[in-house]
Amino acid sequence: MEDHVQEPTDVVIVGGGPAGLSAALSLGRARRRVVVIDSGEPRNRTAAHMHGVLGHDGLSPLALLDRGRAEAAGYGVRMLRGEVSSARIVDDTIEVDTTEGAIRTRRLLVATGLEDVLPDLPGFREQWGSGVVVCPYCDGWEHRDDVIGVVATSPGSIHQAQLLRQWSERVVYFENVVGKASGDDRDRLVRRGIRIESGAVTGLRVDGDRLTGVEVDGRVIEVGVVFTGPTMRPRDGLLRSLGASTTASDLGDWVDVDGDGRTSVPGVWAVGNVVNVRANVSVSLGLGSLVAGAINADLVDDDIEQLAAQVVSA
Structure with missing residues (x-):
C-alpha cells in the first residue's frame, strides 16, 4: 500500500452490488465526488439469471452490475477493485484503507452484502x-x-x-x-x-x-x-471495527440502521444485505437510491455549516 493520503472525497462506497451502485448513481448525479470499492464477488454471481426485477427480468446479475458501473462512471463515479481492510475516524473525516492508499472521505457507505453458508x-x-x-x-x-x-x-x-x-x-x-x-x-x-x-x-x-x-x-x-435455507452471515466486519451498534435477532447480531441507513457511528451509513437480510435485488436498488438521497441531504447540511463557520471566522 502506498503511504499517502488522498484529498477528501464526498462519499466512499464499499461494495458494488445493486445497493452500492444504485447509491453511487444517485450521488454521482447529485454532483458528489464518489468512489466505489468492490471486490468483484457479488452474492448472486453463480446465478445465470435474476427474476422479478422490473425491466430486467431474466437478465444476468453480472450484466446488471456491468450496466450499473458504466452508468455511474458516466457521472464521474470512480471505481476501484479490491477490498477494504480497515477504516478509522480522523477528526471530521473518515480514512478508508485501500490498495491505492488511504482515501479520506466525508461520508462512508457500507454495502458489502452477506455470505450464504450452505x-x-x-x-x-x-x-x-x-x-x-x-x-x-x-x-x-x-x-x-x-x-x-x-x-x-x-x-x-x-x-x-x-x-x-x-x-x-x-x-x-x-x-x-x-x-x-x-x-x-x-x-x-x-x-x-x-x-x-x-x-x-x-x-x-x-x-x-x-x-x-x-x-x-x-x-x-x-x-x-x-x-x-443457508445461514446468512452479514459481511459487516468493517462496520463492527468502527464501533457500529448491533441488535440480536433469531438470525444473529445485525448492525443497527435507521430508516435512512444511518449507523450509530457519525458519518457511517449502511445499505443492502449487510444490514437487511430481506433485501433482494429490487429492494436493494430502491434502498440504495433512498440512502443516497439521505446522505446527500446530510452533506448539504454540512456544506451550509462549513460556509457559516467561514463567515464567522472572517
Missing part, C-alpha cells in the same frame, strides 16, 4: 445458484410443476415448503434431522399434498452438471431442484 454436504456448493437455490420468488416460476425438494436447515424450513406448494403440486420436504415436522405442522404439510421424507440428507445426486436427486440414508429421491 449445508456442509456433497454437491450443495457446486450446485449453488442452479440446482440449489433459496428464494421461491426468484426461482419458483422456473420450476413450476417440477418435483421441488426442500432440504430443511431448521424448523423454519417448513414454511419454505408451504410457500413452494404455490408453484408445484409435487413438493418433497426433507426433514434432514433439523426440521422435523410434527403436530399441526405435519398435518398442514400432508393436507396440501407435500411429501415428507425423514432421515439425514447425505448429499445430492448429479448427472453431469444437472441435479437429479437427493440422497437420504442410502436412498435417492428424484427432484428437479432443491430449495434450502
